[in-house]
Each structure stands twice: as structure tokens, then as C-alpha cells.
Amino acid sequence: MHYHLGRYSFLEWLMVIILMFGMSYCHSIQRIKEYGLTCFHTGGINCKKATLAKQSFFCRTPPRSLPSDVLQNMKVSTVMKCSGKRWCSLYINVNGTAILNEHVRGVEICVMTISSSQTQCESVRFSHKSKNLDGHKVDIQLNSFEVSIGQQVYVTMKTLPNFCYVELEKYHSVEGCDNKDVENNILSCLAGKLDYTINEEKKSITVQVSDIIEGFDYNVRLCWKRFICKDIGAHALIKADNSVRSVNLNYAEILPCLCIEGWSAIPDSRRVRICPFKHGGGKLNGPENFIRSESHLCTWLKCCDV
Structure with missing residues (x-):
């Protein structure tokens, strides 16, 4: 008996699933020595991290001069920090780009664990005095969100202040014990x-x-x-x-x-x-x-x- 699922046969879908499982098991997780905030910019800009008391749920209407793509290229991955053999913890690593603008004072990055709705948020504030930097890009890396194995998380990046509809979002699956790196380095595995x-x-x-x-x-x-x-x-x-x-x-x-x-x-x-x-x-x-x-x-x- 031969099944067809859309344009692909059952065997072709099965091979895809096996390949995806193999990639999940084999791919390595990046190691970090320290977690925290890093900003990359060639001009005179400073980034400062501040923990928010609560997530910014309310937004304001964005000014007409604010570009719709002021936030760009958000990528989410899992990283691992170890303090000894098999004494490792997992963190969510968020990379993104912000376009400097007179209306944007920074960004807010939040990670919500879907199973419990528990949310961790960090704000990144920009400090620059010259308007000549408007339109320049700032690359942001933040990896201070600790997570557990196998969790499903929802990651958002918003502007500070929080302008409506100016937001990036991604879902991410934290690797479980079926990943070789996690299996060999996380105690609970x-x-x-x-x-x-x-x-x-x-x-x-x-x-x-x-x-x-x-x-x-x-x-x-x-x-x-x-x-x-x-x-x-x-x-x-x-x-x-x-x-x-x-x-x-x-x-x-x-x-x-x-x-x-x-x-x-x-x-x-x-x-x-x-x-x-x-x-x-x-x-x-x-x-x-x-x-x-x-x-x-x-x-x-x-x-x-x-």
C-alpha cells in the first residue's frame, strides 16, 4: 500500500522526519563563558541593561517619522553556560538589530515560557547625544534568560517606548535530552x-x-x-x-x-x-x-x- 500526502509520498515524509530528528540530536549548542548584553556599533553609542518590573503591555501610536522596520533580523537560539564538567545551564540567546531614531530610546526583549506563561523581560537603553547617528544600525545580543530543557518559549522584541505594531516575535523550542550536547551536560538528563x-x-x-x-x-x-x-x-x-x-x-x-x-x-x-x-x-x-x-x-x- 502506498500513501500520498499532498505532493510527497509517505516514505518521503518519513525520511524528512528522520532527518529532522537526526539534526536535533546531532547539532551542537554554543557555549558561552558569561551571559549578558553585548551591543555592536561603530559610532559613539552606549547600551545599558535594566531589568523591567513588568512587561510593557500598553503601547502608543507610533509617530509618522518612525520607520516600520526600526527593528530587524531577530534570531533566537539556545546557548549553554558551564561551571564544570556536566554542571551546565541553558539560556535563550536573542540577536537583533535596531535602527537608531530620535523616537526610540531602546528595546525591550521578553521570553515567555508557554507552559506556565512565566515571562522574563530585559530592557536595553541606548545613549547617544548626536542626531547624526539617526538611521545607523545597532546589533544587540542578549542571553541572560535561563530556561529548562524541552521548554517551548515565545520571544518578543519591542521598542522603548512601546510603539504599537512595531514588534518582532518568534517561537523557539529549547533542546531536550534527545540532543547530544544536552544529554551529556545537563544534570537532569x-x-x-x-x-x-x-x-x-x-x-x-x-x-x-x-x-x-x-x-x-x-x-x-x-x-x-x-x-x-x-x-x-x-x-x-x-x-x-x-x-x-x-x-x-x-x-x-x-x-x-x-x-x-x-x-x-x-x-x-x-x-x-x-x-x-x-x-x-x-x-x-x-x-x-x-x-x-x-x-x-x-x-x-x-x-x-x-
């Missing part, structure tokens, strides 16, 4: 690696943990994987100062949805999960595979919600 050994006679699983964040405790548990992984009470905490990186967890019966889950004890930490019995093991359909949970009997069909 470092989920660790789990290896295991099963002792069916003792009904226990020995879990060895490696490649975890140094200086933080690490959680390991058994759970039933459904829409989420439901805790079943088998949990262990590996302390940060513990040289032994293995734990023993007991299980009641072999279930295809019985999984091992591990994560670092830091906020929003990424979790790693493996399910040893996903493709079977033991007599899954046998009458002995009944376990007691929350004061009622359930078969593996019911426990695993299949």
Missing part, C-alpha cells in the same frame, strides 16, 4: 545506567548502577509499568558517599510489566527504566502467578493492565 542479575530461587534482583551524577543520592525501585510505573514497595537509596553501587530488590512473582527504575535525587531528574520480563520468562500463564496487592488477589493480566 543524566539518568545513569542499570545492569541486573536475577536470582529466581530467592526471587531477588541485584541491580548495579553506573554513570550517575557524582555527589547526589540515587534511587532504585521495582514498579509495575502501566501508563506510569506504579510503585510496589521495593525501593533502595544509594547514598552519594557509598562506594558500593549495587542493591538487592525482592519481587513477589515474575510479571511482564515488572520493571527496574533508577533516577538521581535531584528535581526533575530524568529516569531510566528496564523491564527484564517484558518478553516473557517463567510460567506467566500458570496458576501460581498470583500475587497479593492491596488486600486483593490479581493475576498478571490484571496487574499489568493488558
Whole structure:
């Protein structure tokens, strides 16, 4: 069967999606040593950053002498600032151009996180005494907006004062843990690696943990994987100062949805999960595979919600 989506076939669209995913994973994120404001201009102009108490929602009618393209070429990207190996943070980098004009005293740049509507704004004020600079371009770079992995943000650049309809806007997706640079350098993406050994006679699983964040405790548990992984009470905490990186967890019966889950004890930490019995093991359909949970009997069909 051959599907067509508009002018392109299904296979052509699939190749485009795979290519886009590969580019998202492989492209590198620019490193910065310091975040802040930079202005580029050959004349005698000074730029000064000032944090706004609130975003300028109200606008005024622009004067007729104000060019409609007084703001130009806004570009948005993600940059990374690191204070050590794997101790990195992500920031939104905004580049844009302003045309000097007697009516424009600066620009306001805002970054809104779409999921929470939380908005960060900075104002950039221009200082120049000569009107001979009117019409000259000032290139602005501002990268002091800290963001989290995978966030969707809405970026705007407006004039100061805020003239109606004189605005640039862009949507931007912050890279997630599927990006190689983010995966290797952002703490919350470092989920660790789990290896295991099963002792069916003792009904226990020995879990060895490696490649975890140094200086933080690490959680390991058994759970039933459904829409989420439901805790079943088998949990262990590996302390940060513990040289032994293995734990023993007991299980009641072999279930295809019985999984091992591990994560670092830091906020929003990424979790790693493996399910040893996903493709079977033991007599899954046998009458002995009944376990007691929350004061009622359930078969593996019911426990695993299949």
C-alpha cells in the first residue's frame, strides 16, 4: 500500500522526519563563558541593561517619522553556560538589530515560557547625544534568560517606548535530552545506567548502577509499568558517599510489566527504566502467578493492565 500526502509520498515524509530528528540530536549548542548584553556599533553609542518590573503591555501610536522596520533580523537560539564538567545551564540567546531614531530610546526583549506563561523581560537603553547617528544600525545580543530543557518559549522584541505594531516575535523550542550536547551536560538528563542479575530461587534482583551524577543520592525501585510505573514497595537509596553501587530488590512473582527504575535525587531528574520480563520468562500463564496487592488477589493480566 502506498500513501500520498499532498505532493510527497509517505516514505518521503518519513525520511524528512528522520532527518529532522537526526539534526536535533546531532547539532551542537554554543557555549558561552558569561551571559549578558553585548551591543555592536561603530559610532559613539552606549547600551545599558535594566531589568523591567513588568512587561510593557500598553503601547502608543507610533509617530509618522518612525520607520516600520526600526527593528530587524531577530534570531533566537539556545546557548549553554558551564561551571564544570556536566554542571551546565541553558539560556535563550536573542540577536537583533535596531535602527537608531530620535523616537526610540531602546528595546525591550521578553521570553515567555508557554507552559506556565512565566515571562522574563530585559530592557536595553541606548545613549547617544548626536542626531547624526539617526538611521545607523545597532546589533544587540542578549542571553541572560535561563530556561529548562524541552521548554517551548515565545520571544518578543519591542521598542522603548512601546510603539504599537512595531514588534518582532518568534517561537523557539529549547533542546531536550534527545540532543547530544544536552544529554551529556545537563544534570537532569543524566539518568545513569542499570545492569541486573536475577536470582529466581530467592526471587531477588541485584541491580548495579553506573554513570550517575557524582555527589547526589540515587534511587532504585521495582514498579509495575502501566501508563506510569506504579510503585510496589521495593525501593533502595544509594547514598552519594557509598562506594558500593549495587542493591538487592525482592519481587513477589515474575510479571511482564515488572520493571527496574533508577533516577538521581535531584528535581526533575530524568529516569531510566528496564523491564527484564517484558518478553516473557517463567510460567506467566500458570496458576501460581498470583500475587497479593492491596488486600486483593490479581493475576498478571490484571496487574499489568493488558
